[in-house]
Structures are given as C-alpha cells and as structure tokens.
Amino acid sequence: MCIENEQKKMTVQEIEEATLELIRTGKFQPGTPLREAELCEMFHVSRTPIREALRLLQNKGIVEYLPRRGVQVVRITMDSLKEITDLRLVLESLSVRRAMNFVNEIHIKKLREINHKLLETTDSYEQGEIDRLFHGYISRMNDEAILPQYLEDLQMRQALVQCWIPFRPDRIPHSYQEHEGIIQSMEWGETELAVRQTEAHFLISQRSLCKKLKEYEETHLNLKTNKVDVLRM
Numbered sequence: 001m002c003i004e005n006e007q008k009k010m011t012v013q014e015i016e017e018a019t020l021e022l023i024r025t026g027k028f029q030p031g032t033p034l035r036e037a038e039l040c041e042m043f044h045v046s047r048t049p050i051r052e053a054l055r056l057l058q059n060k061g062i063v064e065y066l067p068r069r070g071v072q073v074v075r076i077t078m079d080s081l082k083e084i085t086d087l088r089l090v091l092e093s094l095s096v097r098r099a100m101n102f103v104n105e106i107h108i109k110k111l112r113e114i115n116h117k118l119l120e121t122t123d124s125y126e127q128g129e130i131d132r133l134f135h136g137y138i139s140r141m142n143d144e145a146i147l148p149q150y151l152e153d154l155q156m157r158q159a160l161v162q163c164w165i166p167f168r169p170d171r172i173p174h175s176y177q178e179h180e181g182i183i184q185s186m187e188w189g190e191t192e193l194a195v196r197q198t199e200a201h202f203l204i205s206q207r208s209l210c211k212k213l214k215e216y217e218e219t220h221l222n223l224k225t226n227k228v229d230v231l232r233m
Helices: 012-024 036-043 047-059 078-099 105-117 124-139 146-162 169-188 191-232
Strands: 063-066 070-073
Touching: 012 036, 012 047, 012 146, 036 047, 047 063, 078 124, 078 146, 078 169, 078 191, 105 124, 105 169, 124 146, 124 169, 146 191, 169 191
Parallel strands: none
Antiparallel strands: 063 070
C-alpha cells in the first residue's frame, strides 16, 4: 500500500538518488527486483514518481526492465564490464588531456587531498567513492558539461561491480601511487605523460576488476552447483 505524505513528498530526482544510493551501498544487489509497491512504502510516495525515477535509472543503464519479471538492478557480465572500462579508459584520458588546459596549483592541491583520503580509510565503499571523486574532479576542471556526465554514468555502472566485489586492500596503495603519477605529470605540465599515466592506471584497474569478477562468478557457480548436488542427494 502506498503511503502519501502531504507535508513533504520526495521529488523524482530525490527518489532516483536515494535508490541509487541503496544500489551503491549494496542494499540492492545486482539482479534484485525493484517492486513499485515496496518502493512506495519505503519513500512514502505514489507509484507515479517511483515509475519516473526507475525510468531515469533505466536510461542510465543502472536498472533494466525484463518482461514478466519487472524492473531489477542490472547484472554486470564480463563483456559489459570490459566495455565499460574500455570506454572509461578512452574518456578519462580525454578528460585529462582537456584538463591540462586549465590545471593550476589549486587543482593540484585538491587532487592530492582527495588522493590521500584513499589511505585514510579501510572501508571499501568509501574507497570507491574517493576514487570516483578523484577522477570526477579532473573531468570538471574545464567548462565541459557533456563529458563529465558521460563519465559519471560509466562510473556508476562500474560501481555496480564494486558494490558486491569491493576493492582489495592490497590494490589501494597501488591506486594511490598511480593517482600520484597522474597528479605529478599534470603538475609538471606534461600532457602526454599524464595521458599515458591515466591509460596505464585504467588498464591495471580493468585487469584487477575482471579478475575479481571472474573469481566471484566461479565461486558463486560452485556454490550453486554444490547446492543442487545436495538437493539431489
């Protein structure tokens, strides 16, 4: 049953962001059905804004509609992960190249502040947010509006993997050093070096993510197989 709150109803954008946060934090796992009635009760709104919010998330590739099954959080496959990270590599490199026309001491200082936070937390969710903040800051150094939005959408799709396959603790120091290499190249005004550092960083990240996804799929496939074997006994 939908509960109406006449005093303060959430907007479609607020519902979209709140649902996105539940996905980011792993409350809604990939493959989780998003039922309108349950979301109505959760956010105290009618079905109309829920449907509009889900449509926005569907347009961003975060949720999908399946016939006879309804809306669910998208499952990331190995092929789609590779496509996402390939696109990020190209666009993040372009982002750095364009940022080199605007970078100044304030930007460099801010990037180092963000990067240092990677070493100050052991929470994998926070580490993922810091990593996205770092690359998002670079993309917003110029006046471009389209590129940052494309990158934000790709980051969010990639975050679907990281919410259920978190950062490995041993990967963080390497990410920190790779970020520092990008910062240093930007500080020196070395555009091509900064681009190469960015490309190398994303190639390493892609290999790490694909390896984790493969391990996750193999583990869960074995668990399902064992469960079926037990049921047959």
